[in-house]
Amino acid sequence: MSLKKGSSRIFLQAILIVIFSLFIGVIYNTISKEGISLKGNWSKKVLSDSLIVPYSYDKNDPPAITLAQAMTYFQSHNIIFLDARSETDYKAGHISKALNLPFEEFEKYYPKVERLLTKDKNIITYCDGTECEASLFLARLLRDKGFKNLKIFFGGWTEWNKAGLPVQKSN
Structure with a gap:
């Protein structure tokens, strides 16, 4: 049971790291002079x-x-x-x-x-x-x-x- 609880805790931490990383990336892109539009056609x-x-x-x-x-x-x-x-x-x-x-x-x-x-x-x-x-x-x-x-x-x-x-x- 404790192995299952430990796995779900690691999974939750990984999800939080991904969300935090995305948040930092969006903030950086928004304030950067070379940022790209988050929607539209970039090709x-x-x-x-x-x-x-x-x-x-x-x-x-x-x-x-x-x-x-x-x-x-x-x-x-x-x-x-x-x-x-x-x-x-x-x-x-x-x-x-x-x-x-x-x-x-x-x-x-x-x-x-x-x-x-x-x-x-x-x-x-x-x-x-x-x-x-x-x-x-x-x-x-x-x-x-x-x-x-x-x-x-x-x-x-x-x-x-x-x-x-x-x-x-x-x-």
Whole structure:
């Protein structure tokens, strides 16, 4: 009987420690200059009325562009679109003339597209949409490899396809 009583006492103490810790955490978050909102969506932030980016986007990252800007670049023909999604997603549909360079398998796919890329070529990375960060991570990898003219289209495949812009499917 005393073992059962001792176990319930330890359990109660653990619950009190968790509640106290949560209380301290909420108080600290409330008074901290870098605290986060306790409710809402933290996965993205708004840079302007037409530009939503993932929360992990940093001011030192390659510039983010809107759908209108992506379309202007597409029409200039002096651009390479890199699809950061998986090969399966790419084959199901992608921005017309885009190359597939999946972020998750960068080391496998980079040698296949490397000869098509030059360090001074204009490159736009994209993935599924604002919830997807693969385009951001791909742009960072390319920047680390010395590519300079990088842009990120966070609207990605979802926004492009929804707008009825040129798309392709691959076999």
